[in-house]
Amino acid sequence: MSRRSSLVRVLTLRFALVAVLGASVATLSYALLKPVELEYELDDVGREIAERVVMREDGRPAKILLEPDSPLLSRLGEINALHLKVYDKADGRVLFAFDHERGNSSSVDAISSWPPGFFVLGGITTPQHEYGFIDELAFDNGAVIRIVARRGPPQARDYLYWMAAELTIELGPLIATVALVGTALAVFTVRRGLAPLAAISRQAAALEPGSARRLDDREVPEEIQPLVEAMNRALDRLQDAFAQQQRFTAVAAHELRTPLAALRARLDGLPPDLVEREALFATIERMGRLVDQLLAVARLESGQLSTDELLDLRELVRAVIAERVPAALRAGKELALEAPDRPLMLRGNRDALERAVGNLVDNALRFSPPGGTVEIRLGEEGTLEVRDRGPGFGEVDPAELFRPFVRGRNGPPDPHGAGLGLAIVHDVAQLHGGQAFARPRPGGGAVVGFRVALLGEPAA
Amino acid sequence: MRLLFVEDDPQIAGAVARNLERSGFAVDHAGTLADAKACVEAQQYDVMVLDLGLPDGDGLDLVRELRHRRNPLPVLVLTARDAVSDRVAGLEAGADDYLVKPFAHEELVARLRALLRRPRDDLGDAVAVANLRYSPAAGTFTVDAGQPLLLPRREHMLLAALLRRPGRVVTRNSLEDAIWDFAQEIESNALESHISRLRRRLARAGAKVEIRSIRGVGYLLQPVSS
Numbered sequence: 001m002s003r004r005s006s007l008v009r010v011l012t013l014r015f016a017l018v019a020v021l022g023a024s025v026a027t028l029s030y031a032l033l034k035p036v037e038l039e040y041e042l043d044d045v046g047r048e049i050a051e052r053v054v055m056r057e058d059g060r061p062a063k064i065l066l067e068p069d070s071p072l073l074s075r076l077g078e079i080n081a082l083h084l085k086v087y088d089k090a091d092g093r094v095l096f097a098f099d100h101e102r103g104n105s106s107s108v109d110a111i112s113s114w115p116p117g118f119f120v121l122g123g124i125t126t127p128q129h130e131y132g133f134i135d136e137l138a139f140d141n142g143a144v145i146r147i148v149a150r151r152g153p154p155q156a157r158d159y160l161y162w163m164a165a166e167l168t169i170e171l172g173p174l175i176a177t178v179a180l181v182g183t184a185l186a187v188f189t190v191r192r193g194l195a196p197l198a199a200i201s202r203q204a205a206a207l208e209p210g211s212a213r214r215l216d217d218r219e220v221p222e223e224i225q226p227l228v229e230a231m232n233r234a235l236d237r238l239q240d241a242f243a244q245q246q247r248f249t250a251v252a253a254h255e256l257r258t259p260l261a262a263l264r265a266r267l268d269g270l271p272p273d274l275v276e277r278e279a280l281f282a283t284i285e286r287m288g289r290l291v292d293q294l295l296a297v298a299r300l301e302s303g304q305l306s307t308d309e310l311l312d313l314r315e316l317v318r319a320v321i322a323e324r325v326p327a328a329l330r331a332g333k334e335l336a337l338e339a340p341d342r343p344l345m346l347r348g349n350r351d352a353l354e355r356a357v358g359n360l361v362d363n364a365l366r367f368s369p370p371g372g373t374v375e376i377r378l379g380e381e382g383t384l385e386v387r388d389r390g391p392g393f394g395e396v397d398p399a400e401l402f403r404p405f406v407r408g409r410n411g412p413p414d415p416h417g418a419g420l421g422l423a424i425v426h427d428v429a430q431l432h433g434g435q436a437f438a439r440p441r442p443g444g445g446a447v448v449g450f451r452v453a454l455l456g457e458p459a460a
Numbered sequence: 461m462r463l464l465f466v467e468d469d470p471q472i473a474g475a476v477a478r479n480l481e482r483s484g485f486a487v488d489h490a491g492t493l494a495d496a497k498a499c500v501e502a503q504q505y506d507v508m509v510l511d512l513g514l515p516d517g518d519g520l521d522l523v524r525e526l527r528h529r530r531n532p533l534p535v536l537v538l539t540a541r542d543a544v545s546d547r548v549a550g551l552e553a554g555a556d557d558y559l560v561k562p563f564a565h566e567e568l569v570a571r572l573r574a575l576l577r578r579p580r581d582d583l584g585d586a587v588a589v590a591n592l593r594y595s596p597a598a599g600t601f602t603v604d605a606g607q608p609l610l611l612p613r614r615e616h617m618l619l620a621a622l623l624r625r626p627g628r629v630v631t632r633n634s635l636e637d638a639i640w641d642f643a644q645e646i647e648s649n650a651l652e653s654h655i656s657r658l659r660r661r662l663a664r665a666g667a668k669v670e671i672r673s674i675r676g677v678g679y680l681l682q683p684v685s686s
Contacts, residue, residue, distance in 0.1 A: 250541070254513055257540040258469050261561035265475035268565035269482070281564070288562050315633060321677045322629035329672070329680075337676025341648060376676070 011190040012183065019182025023175040027167065038154055039118045040165040041079065042133040046147045048072055049086055049096065050137045059141045061088050064096035073098075081130070081152030083108045089136060089144040112148045121150065129153055196220045200228055212239065245302040249295055256291045260284055293420040296355055297404065300427040305349045307431060313344040313353070313452065314378055320357045321376060324365065332370040335361070339378040345455045346382065348432045353452075356428035357384065359421035360448055364388035367446070382434065385449040392446050398438035401448075402426035425450055461576065462486045462504070466496040466519065467511040467538070472561075476509075479565045485572075493517040500526070500533070507534045507572055512541070512550070520553040527554035534575040538563070589626045590668040590683040594619075603665045614639045615658045622671065622681040631678035655679060 049064055049072070056062040064086055066073055076082055076098050085108050086096040099107075111119070111132045119132035133149045154162075167175075196219060203215050214235060217228040264284050267277060299305055321335050328335050364374040367390025375387045393401070400406050404423040425448075426436040433453030441447045463485040467473040470491075477487045488503065490496040493516045500508075500522075512519040523535050537550045537558040550558050557571050577587070587594050591604045600608040601619060611619060621638045622630055635651060652673075659671055672680045 254540040257561040258472065261538075261540070261563065262469065262471035262475060264562040265472055265479060265565065268479050269475055284562055315631075318631045318633065318677050321674070322631050325629040325674050325677065325680060326627055329682075335674060335677065337674075339676050 007194060008187070008190050012186045015186030015190070016179060016183040019186075020175070020179045023171075023178045027171045027175065030171075037162055037166075038131055038151070038158060039133060040169075041158065041161050042118075042149055042151070043135070045072070045076065045079075045084075045149075046133075046135045046137065049147060050145060053095070053139070053145060055139075055141070055143065059143060060090065061095055061139075061143050061145055066096070078157065079151055080155050080158070082149065083151070084147065084149040085112065087112070087146045087148070089146045095145065108148045108150055111150065112146075114148075116146075197224060200224065204231065207235070242302070242304065245298070246304050249298050249302070249304075252298075253291070253295050256295075257288065260288055260291070290420075293359075293424060296352075296424050297420055297427070300352065300424065300431065305352055305431060307348045309348060309350050311346055311348050311350055311353065313346055313382065313384070313454070314339045315343065316350065316353055317357055317376065317378055317384065320354055321361060324358070324361055328365055328374075331365070333365055333368050334373040335365075335376065336373055337376045337378065340380050344378065344380070344382060346432065346452055347455065348452065349428075352428045352431060356425045356450065359425055360384070360386040360450075363421055363448065364390070364446075367391060381451070382454040383449060383451045385447050387441055387445065387447045389441070389443075389445040392440050392444060393438070398440070398448075401438050402436050422448070461506045462488070463572070464488050464490065464496065464499050464503075464505045464508045466490045466493075466508065466514070466522070468492065468514050469511075472511075476565075476568075480509075480569075483565075483569050491515075493519065493522060496522055497525075500531075505533055507536065507575055509536050509538060509568075509572070510555070511538045520550060520555070523550075523553045523555050536568075536571055536575060587623055587626070589623060589681060592623070592662070592667040592669050594623045596620075603667045609661070609665050609667075611658070611661060614654055615661070618654055618658055619662075619681075622679060625681075627680065627682050629674050629678045629680045632676075633678075635678065 052065045054062045084098040116134045121130040135147045138144045214232045215228050364386045368388045372389045377385045401422045405419040429436045429450035434451040436450040438448040480487045493514045510519045535555045537555040540561045593602045617639045668684045
C-alpha cells in the first residue's frame, strides 16, 4: 500500500534525525577529545569479584570463588597486562591473585599500600605508561576487601568498552532525552506551522460549485498566500463559466423554440389539404424534441442541477405514465405499472427524473408493436425497469446505448430520436447516486431502466 | 369569445393570432407587459394567452397581479421553457394551464375550450362525456338527459373526479385523496372494488362511457370505443 507523503511526517522525521545526529556528534567528539577512562572496566571487574567473595564462619572473607572456566577469568585475561590482587583489609591476607604472566604477581606489591584511587604510573617496568587502581569494598558484616590492580596502556577494546560505558551510563539518557524532546518539539512546531494550511483546506472544502464565496487570505502566511490567491482567481473564472452556462441554457431554450413555434403556427395557417403538412408537423415536433434533449444534456453535464427536492419516486413515475396514457391508447398500446405498496422517497431533481422516466417510457412505447403493453416495474430498492416487446438490441452491446448519439435498437430507423434519450437516463441515474442498465428481455424485447439511491438505503 | 394574446415575437404573434381568429376567437394582441395591462383594464376578456418572456418583464407578474385583484380571467401560459419547475411556478402564480412551444394549433384551441368550459369553484358549467352528463351545481349525473343517476357517496365522488378530466389518467393517489380522509386506513383493493361497482352501475344505466384501468397508475374515463 503506497502512502501519500506527509509534510508533517517528513518534517518531524527530519527534525528527530537532526536531534539524534547532533547528540551523537557531540558525544563522539567528546569521546575523542577526552582521554580514555579505564576505571569503568576495573570498577566493574572489582564489583564482580566482590560478588564472589566467600565468608568464613567468623565473618571474615575466606577466598574468591572462581571456577577455572569462569567468564570473569577470561575477561581478566583480555585486559592488557593486568596484575590484580584481592586482600582482606583487616589482616592483609591475599584472597585472590591474577597475573597476565603466570608467577609474576609481585608487580602490584609496589602500590598495594596506596590509598584507593586511580593512578597513572610512569614507566616502571615498561617505557609506556601503566595504570594503577585501588578500591576498597565494605560488606554488611563489617568485613572490607581491598582490590589492587595495575594494567598496561589502553588498547582498542578498552576504547570500545569505555565508549559503551559512557554512552549507557552518562550520555545515553541525555541523547534519549534530547531526541525525545526534540521530536516532540518538532511535531508541535510542524503542526503549528502547517495549521493555516489545514484551515484554508477546510475553507476550500466547504465551497459549493458556482458559489460566490472565496478563500480568506488575510490569515494565511506569505508562503501560502500566492496559492490561495491563485485558487481564488481560478474560482472566479469557474463561477463566470458557470453563470455563463446557466444563462446559455436558459436563453438557448427560448431562442431555439421561438422560431419553431412561429414555423408551426404558420403551417397551422396553411390549408389542411396540403400534402406535406403532416410531414412538416412531424419534423417540427422532432426538432422540438431534439432541442429539449440537447438542453437537458447541457444542464446535466454542466452540473447546475440541484438534487435536494424531497420526492416520491412512485408518485413521480405514476404522473409520467399518466401523462402518456392517452396518446399510447390512441396508438393502440397500453402502459402498466407494478409498484410497491409504499412511497419510495429520495432527494433528487424532479425535472431530471421526470425526463429520464419519460425517455424510457417513450422509447418503449415507440418500439412496442401495436396491441403491446409496456410494463413498468418499480422495485423497493429504487429500481425502475421498463419492459417492452419490441425488436430488442440485436448484436449491440446494451451498455453502448447509454453513450450520446448511439442508436442501438433493431428495427426500422427511428425518425424521432436523436440518440440522446438514453444518455440522459444514464446521466440522471448517476446524478441520483445510481446507474442505468439495459438487457434483452427473455422471450423478445428489451428491459431498460435505472436504479437510484433512495433515502435510507444507498444504491449498490 | 374575446381573447387577449400577449406575445412579443412578431412572427409567432401574427401567425397564431390569424389561426385563432380562424377558429372563431376575437383576438387582441399585446406585445409588452405594459400593453397587456392596459388591455386588461380597458376590456373584458374571456381568456388570455400569455407568453412568459416579455421585453419589459415576466408574464407571471401579470398573472399574480390579476389574481391579487381577484380577477378570475382564465390564463393559458405559453412557455419556451420546458423545465417542470417553470410549469409549476406558472401554475402557482395562478395560471390555469400551460403549453410548451412549439405547439399544435388544435392543442391550443382544445386547451382554450377546456378553460372556457372549466367550472369555476365547481359551480359552473356541466361537463359531459358521450351521453353521461355531470352538473356540478346540482351535484347530479344524468344519462341521455333522463333521470338523475343516483350513486353511493364514494362512487359519486369517484365519477366526478374522473369526469373532470375526461380522456386523461387520474392517478390512484389523487382518486384516493378525493374519496378518503387522510386519517382513514385504506385497504389496498378498496379503490378497485369501488371502480368495479361503478362500472356495473354505469353499464346498467346505459352510459356510453368506459372506465379504463391503467394498471398501477390510475383510471381514465372515455367514451366507449367503436
